[in-house]
Amino acid sequence: MRHRLPPDHYINGILAGDRLLLSRAITLVESRRPDDQALAQLVMEGVLSRSGEAGPRPAASSVRIGITGVPGVGKSTFIEAFGTYLTQLGHHLAVLAVDPTSQRSGGSLLGDKTRMETLSMNPNAYIRPSPAGDSLGGVGHRTRETMLLCEAASFDVILVETVGVGQSETVVHGMVDFFLLLMLAGAGDELQGMKRGIMELADALVITKADGDNIAPANRARMEYQNALHLFPPTGTGWFPPVLTGSALTGAGIATIWQTIQEHQQLTTQNGQRNQRRQAQQLTWFRALLRQQLDSQFYDRPGMQDQLALMEAQVQAGTLLPGQAVKMLFQPSSSGSR
Ligand SMILES: Nc1nc2c(ncn2[C@@H]2O[C@H](COP(=O)(O)OP(=O)(O)OP(=O)(O)O)[C@@H](O)[C@H]2O)c(=O)[nH]1
Numbered sequence: 001m002r003h004r005l006p007p008d009h010y011i012n013g014i015l016a017g018d019r020l021l022l023s024r025a026i027t028l029v030e031s032r033r034p035d036d037q038a039l040a041q042l043v044m045e046g047v048l049s050r051s052g053e054a055g056p057r058p059a060a061s062s063v064r065i066g067i068t069g070v071p072g073v074g075k076s077t078f079i080e081a082f083g084t085y086l087t088q089l090g091h092h093l094a095v096l097a098v099d100p101t102s103q104r105s106g107g108s109l110l111g112d113k114t115r116m117e118t119l120s121m122n123p124n125a126y127i128r129p130s131p132a133g134d135s136l137g138g139v140g141h142r143t144r145e146t147m148l149l150c151e152a153a154s155f156d157v158i159l160v161e162t163v164g165v166g167q168s169e170t171v172v173h174g175m176v177d178f179f180l181l182l183m184l185a186g187a188g189d190e191l192q193g194m195k196r197g198i199m200e201l202a203d204a205l206v207i208t209k210a211d212g213d214n215i216a217p218a219n220r221a222r223m224e225y226q227n228a229l230h231l232f233p234p235t236g237t238g239w240f241p242p243v244l245t246g247s248a249l250t251g252a253g254i255a256t257i258w259q260t261i262q263e264h265q266q267l268t269t270q271n272g273q274r275n276q277r278r279q280a281q282q283l284t285w286f287r288a289l290l291r292q293q294l295d296s297q298f299y300d301r302p303g304m305q306d307q308l309a310l311m312e313a314q315v316q317a318g319t320l321l322p323g324q325a326v327k328m329l330f331q332p333s334s335s336g337s338r
Pocket residue numbers: 069070071072073074075076077078108163208209210211246247248249250
């Protein structure tokens with residue numbers, strides 16, 4: 001088992017941009033051990049109070065971009081091309097994954113590191129696989145903390161990838177400044193598993209694999225989706241989500257996508273929406289943590305699992321009313337007894 005360092009060691013390392021210490025701090029943040037959690041909290045606090053000492057807080061100037069789309073749409077390949085492009089512009093890029101399926105695969109980004117070959121060797125890019133067993137604590141457990149640590153380590157563009165198969169898109173949308181939805185040309189909405197709700201969350205759509213024979217279908221899809229988006233109610237932000245095309249293979253459209261994100265940042269910085277969005281996200285984060293804490297305080301009480309099992313059997317059998325059961329659970333004497 002790896003040994004733990006004093007908090008200052010992590011803090012100084014992160015602020016100096018030391019990747020090894022950044023990785024180790026993220027591992028602490030993701031750990032479920034109470035002593036790791038306590039140490040992680042100290043590190044987080046230290047980093048946040050000291051980051052930005054030499055200027056504005058790094059988080060204030062970072063861009064957080066969420067990327068989603070069904071399996072096979074080309075997320076990893078896109079991130080490889082887009083990320084490489086960004087580092088060529090001089091950006092420092094962190095790639096994180098929120099993966100609802102990571103329990104099974106041990107983190108799809110881990111396998112992807114081989115697919116993101118160029119990027120994983122790039123000194124200006126940092127790729128962090130999703131933690132195994134992520135879904136235990138809910139999707140995106142600790143991704144926000146990880147994001148803050150990466151920003152403190154001077155990564156100024158954060159890409160958060162998630163597979164578009166369920167609730168994870170909503171979670172990722174709730175932690176980024178810009179939400180990018182990748183889509184395939186020629187596949188029906190049904191096939192892409194795309195619900196209208198996800199399209200409504202997107203700040204831009206990109207039709208992927210717009211190369212070779214697929215250029216014409218991609219352009220057709222672009223028109224169709226643009227028309228479909230016009231039917232959505234305005235977002236009230238002054239931003240109208242564009243539909244773009246892109247190819248990770250040829251690089252076509254990659255620069256335009258980055259330009260679009262920058263235009264969005266400029267607009268929302270000027271009109272205050274970016275700040276508002278981040279403030280709302282902070283609040284959501286707080287409430288989610290509070291709920292988690294309440295849950296674990298209740299469910300982790302000694303004997304609680306047995307007590308619940310017994311009560312549920314009684315409720316099922318009709319010998320105990322649900323309301324009565326709840327009342328009993330909250331009577332001080334009920335805790336731990338049996
Ligand atoms: N022609 C072409 N093929 C592409 C492009 N981008 C990705 N592909 C191919 O599409 C397939 C899926 O790409 P991935 O990047 O693995 O897709 P993904 O969305 O990350 O998939 P999951 O990780 O399974 O969710 C691969 O065989 C890629 O080579 C592109 O721009 N053009």
